[in-house]
Amino acid sequence: xxxxxxxxxxxxxxxxxxxxxxxxTGVREGLSGDWLELxxxxxxxxxxxxxxxxxxxxxxxxxxxxxxxx
Amino acid sequence: MADLxxxxxxxxxxxxxxxxxxxxxxxxxxxxxxFEAGWGGAVxxxxxxxxxxxSSRFAAVHFNGQRVAGFNNIELISDRPLEVxxxxxxxxxxxxxxxxxxxxxxVEPKREKWHEIVKKVEAIGVDGLELNFGCPHGMAERGMGxxxxxxxxxxxxxxxxxxxxxxxxxxxxxTPNITDITATAKxxxxxxxxxxxxxNTINSLAGVDIDTWNTVPHVxxxxxxxxxxxxxxxxxxxxxxxxxARNPLVxxxxxxxxxxxxxxxxxxxxxxxxxGVQICTAAMHHGFxxxxxxxxxxxxxLEDKGLNSVTxxxxxxxERYSEWGDLDLNYAVVARIxxxxxxxxxxxxxxxxxxxxxxxxRHTDEHGAAYLKVREEDCVGCNLCSIVCPVEGAISMIxxxxxxxxxxxxxxxxxxxxVGKGKEVDGTDKKEAV
Ligand SMILES: Cc1cc2nc3c(=O)[nH]c(=O)nc-3n(C[C@H](O)[C@H](O)[C@H](O)COP(=O)(O)O)c2cc1C
Ligand code: SF4
Ligand code: SF4
Numbered sequence: 001x002x003x004x005x006x007x008x009x010x011x012x013x014x015x016x017x018x019x020x021x022x023x024x025t026g027v028r029e030g031l032s033g034d035w036l037e038l039x040x041x042x043x044x045x046x047x048x049x050x051x052x053x054x055x056x057x058x059x060x061x062x063x064x065x066x067x068x069x070x
Numbered sequence: 071m072a073d074l075x076x077x078x079x080x081x082x083x084x085x086x087x088x089x090x091x092x093x094x095x096x097x098x099x100x101x102x103x104x105f106e107a108g109w110g111g112a113v114x115x116x117x118x119x120x121x122x123x124x125s126s127r128f129a130a131v132h133f134n135g136q137r138v139a140g141f142n143n144i145e146l147i148s149d150r151p152l153e154v155x156x157x158x159x160x161x162x163x164x165x166x167x168x169x170x171x172x173x174x175x176x177v178e179p180k181r182e183k184w185h186e187i188v189k190k191v192e193a194i195g196v197d198g199l200e201l202n203f204g205c206p207h208g209m210a211e212r213g214m215g216x217x218x219x220x221x222x223x224x225x226x227x228x229x230x231x232x233x234x235x236x237x238x239x240x241x242x243x244x245t246p247n248i249t250d251i252t253a254t255a256k257x258x259x260x261x262x263x264x265x266x267x268x269x270n271t272i273n274s275l276a277g278v279d280i281d282t283w284n285t286v287p288h289v290x291x292x293x294x295x296x297x298x299x300x301x302x303x304x305x306x307x308x309x310x311x312x313x314x315a316r317n318p319l320v321x322x323x324x325x326x327x328x329x330x331x332x333x334x335x336x337x338x339x340x341x342x343x344x345x346g347v348q349i350c351t352a353a354m355h356h357g358f359x360x361x362x363x364x365x366x367x368x369x370x371x372l373e374d375k376g377l378n379s380v381t382x383x384x385x386x387x388x389e390r391y392s393e394w395g396d397l398d399l400n401y402a403v404v405a406r407i408x409x410x411x412x413x414x415x416x417x418x419x420x421x422x423x424x425x426x427x428x429x430x431x432r433h434t435d436e437h438g439a440a441y442l443k444v445r446e447e448d449c450v451g452c453n454l455c456s457i458v459c460p461v462e463g464a465i466s467m468i469x470x471x472x473x474x475x476x477x478x479x480x481x482x483x484x485x486x487x488x489v490g491k492g493k494e495v496d497g498t499d500k501k502e503a504v
Contacts, residue, residue, distance in 0.1 A: 002448050003427065004447040025492050060485060
């Protein structure tokens with residue numbers, strides 16, 4: 001899988017949660033990548049391990065947009 | 071003709087091109103010939119207690135057909151008595167009153183020693199003083215040159231002593247043989263420096279002769295570390311100049327030195343905050359007449375840019391030099407190969423395949439001819455292929471417009487800090503590697 005395809009895979013997963021109204025509630029950076037914690041207004045929580053550099057950049061853009069909204 | 075005059079901390083010069091303190095400024099004969107050739111100023115070969123030089127002194131690094139890509143020396147300061155130099159400085163100034171004569175000084179870190187030399191030199195009428203805290207070799211046992219230039223407190227103290235006695239502007243010349251050049255630049259400013267100049271030479275050993283096992287250069291079979299200068303050091307010097315220029319605690323005019331070989335190099339140093347430049351190796355390699363092209367080139371450049379004076383260039387690129395953490399992560403370029411100009415040498419493919427991101431593909435067209443194509447979505451825009459490509463214009467780095475607002479690493483980390491680490495959601499089943 002090319003780096004781009006891997007990125008698109010990660011981006012799509014993140015987008016899927018965001019479309020379902022999840023918001024980012026935490027980011028834990030580590031050796032394996034960044035754990036992105038997401039929470040649904042209904043209370044459901046999940047965490048995604050984001051590995052590719054482009055996806056880690058992508059969610060940072062989302063995070064900044066999210067912080068502007070609140 | 072654009073106005074090439076500069077004023078560096080009160081030192082007026084007909085143009086920004088000065089000879090650096092080094093062999094080209096050793097005698098009145100040389101400096102006067104340099105002024106005749108068009109140099110705007112000269113920093114006289116460093117004066118102090120006259121030294122004794124070794125016989126073999128210089129070495130050069132030639133790289134891939136370019137002679138003197140770098141230059142190495144183990145020469146010390148002037149080996150002539152102070153009075154001889156002063157007489158020639160006086161005569162030179164009398165003949166060329168409109169040119170800048172700055173005298174480089176280096177004595178032991180003792181107050182009375184500095185006062186003595188400053189008074190003697192200023193008495194014959196000079197435009198300024200440059201304190202050589204940068205000579206990387208020799209006389210360290212007496213605490214001179216880089217031995218004192220590497221210690222901010224000594225730089226500050228000696229600058230202060232000089233300023234107690236000096237009537238003319240004082241330029242402090244910095245050694246690059248230090249981790250953070252702004253530490254000594256700030257110390258010089260605290261000591262009262264009117265300007266700083268940088269860089270002096272970088273600690274170096276030009277080479278080892280693999281047949282004789284001698285160092286290059288060697289003095290009867292023995293070598294000692296020297297100072298490196300010439301084109302190879304330009305990027306190091308330019309960064310150090312920029313670091314000083316953008317540091318508000320430095321804030322004094324800069325005389326840029328290090329690997330400047332032509333007017334383009336000079337413009338780069340001026341854009342990065344130098345008021346003027348000093349040159350040594352290029353003059354040693356090609357002679358004084360190189361200044362003619364420098365003056366013409368600079369003048370044409372200013373006219374092309376619609377600028378009236380070289381002073382309008384000073385520092386124009388400084389604000390564009392920042393911290394890595396402030397760069398925009400959303401900015402992106404990708405490589406694109408121009409099929410018309412590409413000679414299919416394969417260099418870019420090998421570079422990307424072996425040492426970058428494996429995204430230059432080799433294809434065959436319908437006529438059976440090979441061609442190369444960048445898989446742009448996987449290209450990280452590292453520039454390597456365009457660097458190794460031997461054909462000008464065969465690879466262009468194309469900007470990919472971003473739909474996002476600029477995002478720096480620092481902004482990203484601030485946003486992450488603001489949202490926090492989360493509460494580490496329970497249950498591995500909830501965690502998903504995407
Ligand atoms: C042979 C030689 C002797 C030098 N002597 C002195 C000196 O006496 N005082 C000084 O301040 N710098 C001295 N320098 C350093 C130059 O003034 C200058 O800082 C350095 O060479 C970098 O400029 P360049 O790359 O244009 O050569 C010397 C350099 C060379 C090559
Ligand atoms: S810019 Fe870098 S990643 Fe892109 S094609 Fe060239 S070498 Fe490969
Ligand atoms: S290095 Fe340049 S000329 Fe050679 S194949 Fe690549 S694009 Fe073509």
